[in-house]
Amino acid sequence: xxxxxxxxxxxxxxxxxxxxxxxxxxxxxxxxxxxxxLSFFNLDxxxxxxxxxxxxxxxxxxxxxxxxxxxxxxxxxxxDIVLSTPLILVFSLIAAILxxxxxxxxxxxxxxxxxxxxxxxxxVISELVINNxxxxxxxxxxxxxxxxxxxxxxxxYPFIYMLNHLVLILWFSGVQIxxxxxxxxxxxAGIYEAAKIDGANNWxxxxxxxxxxxxxxxxxxxxxxxxxxxxxxxxxxxxSITQRMFDIDKPYSYSAALxxxxxxxxxxxxxxxxxxxxxxxxxx
Amino acid sequence: MKRxxxxxxxxxxxxxIGYAYLYxxxxxxxxxxxxxxxxxxxxxxxIPSKMTLENFKKSWNVLEASKTLxxxxxxxAIPSILQTLVTAxxxxxxxxxxxxxxxxxxxxxxxxxxxxxxVTIVTKYMLFxxxxxxxxxxxxxxxxxxxxxxxxxxxxxxxYNFFNMLPKAFDEAAELDGANSFQIFYRIFLPLSIxxxxxxxxxxxxxxxxxxxxxxxxxxxxxxxxxxxxxDFAAKFALMFPAADGSAANRINEGIRMAATIITIxxxxxxxxxxxxxxxxxxxxxxxxxx
Numbered sequence: 001x002x003x004x005x006x007x008x009x010x011x012x013x014x015x016x017x018x019x020x021x022x023x024x025x026x027x028x029x030x031x032x033x034x035x036x037x038l039s040f041f042n043l044d045x046x047x048x049x050x051x052x053x054x055x056x057x058x059x060x061x062x063x064x065x066x067x068x069x070x071x072x073x074x075x076x077x078x079x080d081i082v083l084s085t086p087l088i089l090v091f092s093l094i095a096a097i098l099x100x101x102x103x104x105x106x107x108x109x110x111x112x113x114x115x116x117x118x119x120x121x122x123x124v125i126s127e128l129v130i131n132n133x134x135x136x137x138x139x140x141x142x143x144x145x146x147x148x149x150x151x152x153x154x155x156x157y158p159f160i161y162m163l164n165h166l167v168l169i170l171w172f173s174g175v176q177i178x179x180x181x182x183x184x185x186x187x188x189a190g191i192y193e194a195a196k197i198d199g200a201n202n203w204x205x206x207x208x209x210x211x212x213x214x215x216x217x218x219x220x221x222x223x224x225x226x227x228x229x230x231x232x233x234x235x236x237x238x239x240s241i242t243q244r245m246f247d248i249d250k251p252y253s254y255s256a257a258l259x260x261x262x263x264x265x266x267x268x269x270x271x272x273x274x275x276x277x278x279x280x281x282x283x284x
Numbered sequence: 285m286k287r288x289x290x291x292x293x294x295x296x297x298x299x300x301i302g303y304a305y306l307y308x309x310x311x312x313x314x315x316x317x318x319x320x321x322x323x324x325x326x327x328x329x330x331i332p333s334k335m336t337l338e339n340f341k342k343s344w345n346v347l348e349a350s351k352t353l354x355x356x357x358x359x360x361a362i363p364s365i366l367q368t369l370v371t372a373x374x375x376x377x378x379x380x381x382x383x384x385x386x387x388x389x390x391x392x393x394x395x396x397x398x399x400x401x402x403v404t405i406v407t408k409y410m411l412f413x414x415x416x417x418x419x420x421x422x423x424x425x426x427x428x429x430x431x432x433x434x435x436x437x438x439x440x441x442x443x444y445n446f447f448n449m450l451p452k453a454f455d456e457a458a459e460l461d462g463a464n465s466f467q468i469f470y471r472i473f474l475p476l477s478i479x480x481x482x483x484x485x486x487x488x489x490x491x492x493x494x495x496x497x498x499x500x501x502x503x504x505x506x507x508x509x510x511x512x513x514x515x516d517f518a519a520k521f522a523l524m525f526p527a528a529d530g531s532a533a534n535r536i537n538e539g540i541r542m543a544a545t546i547i548t549i550x551x552x553x554x555x556x557x558x559x560x561x562x563x564x565x566x567x568x569x570x571x572x573x574x575x
Contacts, residue, residue: 009381012465016377017389019370020440023430028396031407038407098298111560112302115309118556119549121494123515127545128308131315131538170304223398230400233497241402242501245409252406259403266400 039257042250059250059257070258073236078265081229083161085273087169088225089218092176097210099177100184117174122233125168172228176221183217184210219277223270230266237262316340316543323537343544346521347513353551356493356509359421363428364488367439368481370431375443376469380455397437401497412502419506424492424499434491439484446480447473482562486555493552510548517544 003011014021039059044051063070099109162169187210195205229235237258245255310330315323316339318332344350378390412423427433431440450473458468474481496511503509513520521536 006382010383013377013381013383013386016381016465017374019429020374020393020431021389023427023432024392024396026411027408027427027430027432028399028404031404031411032399034410035404035407095301098294098301101294103294103298107561109298109302111557112305114560115305115556118490118552119494121511121548122496123511123517124494124545124549127514127517127541128312131311131541167304167308170301171308227398227400231402231497233495233500238402238497242405242497245406245501252410255406259400259406263400263403267398270398 035256036260038253039260042253045251055253059254060261062254063258063261070240073240074261074265077230077235077237077262078269080235081226081266081269083158084165084169084172084229085222085225085269087162087165088173088176089222091169092173092180092221093214093218095173095177096180096184097206099181113177114174116171120171120174125171125234128167172225175228176225179221179224180214180217183214187213215277216279219274219279222273222277226266226269226273230262312542312546315538316546318539320537320539323539339539339543340547342525343517343540343547346517346524346540347510347544347547348508349510349513349547352508352510352513353547355507356511356551359424359499359503359507359509360489360492362421363424363433363492364485366425366428367431367433367436367488368485370429371433371436371439371484372443372474372477372481373469374431375440375447376473378440379444379447380465380468393437393440396432397435405498405501408498409501418502419504421503421507423502433488434495435487439488442484443477443480446477450476479562482559486559486562489555490552510551514544514548517541 038052040054040056041052042055044053063074095113099106099113103109191209191213192205195209200208232238241255241258241262244258245252247254314330314332317335317337319334319336319338378386409418412418417423417426424433428436454472454476455465455468458472463471493509494511496509496515499509500512500515503512508516518536518541521540525536
């Protein structure tokens with residue numbers, strides 16, 4: 001049988017991506033949709049096999065109405081992501097711009113700044129936090145911290161959060177710095193020169209040239225940050241999902257429901273990031 | 285004059301940030317060599333009055349490091365080798381062949397990146413337990429082999445961008461010489477993509493090494509890696525050294541915990557120091573960010 005060249009090429013293409021398709025179906029798509037299914041059912045393990053009974057939204061309602069600890073863990077995690085993401089992005093952008101300068105010890109600084117990417121893991125972070133190694137200075141000693149503590153909680157919370165989590169924010173910024181640095185290096189130096197000749201200062205250049213050009217990279221970095229923080233082994237939601245997997249009265253199903261609540265919330269956060277940083281149509 | 289001042293400020297900021305990065309590490313290192321007396325002595329903050337290796341000995345035993353270190357090595361090396369090769373093949377297929385639904389597959393590859401691990405953890409556990417491989421390294425090898433390893437989407441995208449930059453003339457010339465597509469892949473593409481391969485391998489290795497959520501669940505108590513041993517460190521320590529007799533020597537302290545943390549990160553730290561040039565520079569050049 002002789003196939004046309006086009007068909008043969010298409011088949012070859014499919015052959016190369018077939019491991020991914022097979023793996024996707026077995027290890028990603030099936031677990032993904034099955035966990036959605038489970039979240040609406042109760043499982044009974046009998047000698048004859050698994051019986052599932054439809055319970056509708058029961059687990060979802062239980063999570064927020066009856067469960068005493070989940071809502072707290074959930075909001076803690078979401079607020080954590082909401083506050084950390086912009087801080088990490090701003091910090092990574094500053095670090096990337098600084099590192100993009102012609103520096104004597106450039107290699108050394110990069111070595112240092114990307115170090116946490118290598119060693120960061122849930123248990124290591126826990127150890128650092130437990131032993132106060134993540135807190136470089138005790139912020140309570142400083143005027144600014146006390147100043148914010150006096151203000152109403154809703155206003156002061158983000159500032160106090162930032163001061164308390166400074167080192168962790170730095171530690172989560174490694175990959176984002178690399179991403180943004182790569183973006184900065186793609187900006188043509190000629191644009192800067194032209195702007196300088198037209199009399200723009202560094203401040204104007206940052207807002208009018210660097211920021212718009214780096215925006216697509218900021219979006220990628222934002223999505224990466226949200227996914228990274230959301231999947232981090234230490235966050236309270238992840239801990240509660242794995243802890244409740246074997247609950248005797250509702251094995252697997254309740255955890256599945258919790259993970260779907262979480263998934264939806266993370267998707268909303270990614271959606272917001274996309275809306276804020278989306279590529280805009282050129283306005284002329 | 286103004287330029288010098290600007291330079292000075294730039295270096296000052298960079299060094300301050302650098303200090304914040306180094307601080308936890310310095311703290312870990314100095315604390316881990318301290319004796320109990322030094323830890324409680326408020327006048328000793330950075331430099332231990334006498335060095336001790338006792339903390340390391342104790343935490344090495346509690347971590348069961350001679351076993352867990354080996355587990356960590358093969359449980360991160362094997363999946364990352366698989367991941368590095370398989371994602372390259374997949375990206376080659378996407379970059380060099382036209383086939384129906386290609387955009388859909390590209391979209392799905394990106395979409396899988398957005399699914400947080402824990403959404404599928406419950407059902408993955410059920411799947412693997414039905415296959416009877418909970419506690420078997422296969423739980424980590426099989427997904428890696430099929431391009432579903434840790435953050436494999438990033439790697440596929442990285443290779444995809446990298447391959448798209450290689451001129452089509454290369455494969456056309458090879459095809460005229462009678463090479464088939466697989467020969468083109470491993471004779472021409474692989475040698476040209478060494479930076480992308482190194483980047484993928486290092487990142488994959490690091491992420492597999494540090495993974496504790498999935499492996500902790502799927503490998504159970506049968507195979508423990510170093511980070512998982514570190515996670516359970518305090519509980520294990522209390523079992524091995526009961527502090528009931530009230531002696532200070534048997535109580536867990538910062539020095540011991542920090543020594544355990546160092547043992548866990550040291551292999552990665554050394555790898556990083558050896559490979560750091562490739563780690564950072566190739567990533568900037570291979571264009572992980574896309575166009």
